[in-house]
Amino acid sequence: MTGSAIDEVVQRYLDHLTVEKGAAVNTVSSYRRDLVRYSRFLAQAGRSTLTAVTESDVREFLVALRRGDRDGGVAPLADSSVARTLVAARGFHKFAAAEGIVPEDVAHTVRPPKPARRLPKALAIDEVEAILEAAGAPDHPRALRDRAMLELLYSCGARISEVTALDVDDIDTEHRAVILRGKGGKERVVPVGRPAIAALEAYLVRGRPTLAKRANPALFLNVRGGRLSRQSAWQVLAEAAERAGVNKDVSPHTLRHSFATHLLDGGADVRVVQELLGHSSVTTTQVYTLVTVNTMREVYATAHPRAR
Template identity: 80%
Template sequence: MTGTGVSDPVAASATAEQVTRYLDHLTVERGAATNTVTSYRRDLGRYEHYLVSRGITALSEVTENDVREFLVELRRGDRDAGQAPLADSSIARTLVAVRGFHKFAAAEGIVVDDVAHAVAPPRPARRLPKSLPIDEVLAILESAGAADHPRALRDRALLELLYSCGARISEAIALDVDDIDTETRAVRLRGKGGKERVVPVGGPAIDAIDAYLVRGRPALASRAKPALFLNARGGRLSRQSAWQVLSDAAQRAGLDKAVSPHTLRHSFATHLLDGGADVRVVQELLGHASVTTTQVYTLVTVNTMREVYATAHPRAR
């Protein structure tokens, strides 16, 4: 087989001949794009090399476990062969080629069973939520209320609320005036699936909301509207506009990173856990149906603890 970049023993294997048949099938009968066939040829060439290295020269000898072990090899890499470990996305792409090949072999009667059909791609690594240090959050909040005019008062109230109670941006812009109780310092949020929850609101956020209700919102409300956060025309503030409010505030605060409304939600959860809050309490505040969803934030705090330990403990290294 040509173009695989593998050694002669591999090229001479029966599996290599079957790969060639499969690639011809993709090209002629399926009309696959040239780039797709090239990608499959490279991925299956690596698969052939792996099988031969395990003493497997016939496709009928391959087991489901062999396919799974191949994915492990891809993730591990081969330093001696100059092959770097593959990312999960690249492994998943390679598995598509391998599964397609085995499915073709079974359909053509080359083998009895398709041993690769039940092999799943690796789970992508869990991405930790991005949160901001407390001083950067405070800088954003201060910059949002730098001016004393209706929209500035609204912007400060909106961002204070997002950080104070961890609300989703969709929950915040859906609020009506009656959903806020400034005396008991609580807000009623309507989350996913229409589920409601009442969460506490901190003093600075209540102060900002009071200032907005007294000096800001009346100037924006051209007619009677229940919405809490209004745009310049007196209608309910949109999701895009709320996002822009935060982006502008972050820019004025001098932050050179992307900041989204969800960043404030992540920061809310992380700062609570760093302060000793129970994960189940944070779950309720965030409106998560399962504590498993909230536990991703505990990974953030564990990583922070590791960093502090590594730099502060005399016997950490």
């Protein structure tokens, strides 16, 4: 069995996925495509049997996927596609070891590449203001609610789940503060700007009483008097962005990103921003400093007389 050709073991593994694991047809087809590519790579490396394959071969395969072959017309794969292909190769080697086809799993320590860290995309201040202004007619209960919610999202840099979970008692309009409950139920007190407080007071006085069909501690209510859901809050923002003419992918997290970026652009210390966002580590917050560095580079390149 140790001398089995690689293609034969690949077929056995695919049969195992189909019959014993009950994998979907599309899944098996994807694995087949990835493993055919893997077996061709091994053949080119002179590996005719699976026992001849080493951990170094698996790692070289990853390098080849990311590098591509310009002469052969093979484009390099994105990290996500490399990771998917490695999953197939690792599963294949694990199966071969479990079946006794090879003495050990040479791929179990090989890890996929870490995905590139995407920088948050912050809105310009005038875009945020346009979205807030586009929340709706000022005298309609739902519009008052929407404006208050969007103002609060941006004023506090809160997660959408934190805002929809708020109760009326969590807002302190006198001291302009709000209690947010983050991941793991960890509470933090965050200051609230005057425009957000004004919008909240207008909603509490003229909007929420109309929406409250029954006793409910929730701050933001839907038209039936229940707590507003995250999905509905998301839709409120999307519609406001569309009315404002902001032709970008805008989500509640976009306002959170914008909050952090605008604070750092204004000179705020990264550790203060960390506390406001409720990040357990400053490392998580430091991604926003990369955004502001990029912005500074752009300004420098266009404004400094001797930048080029």
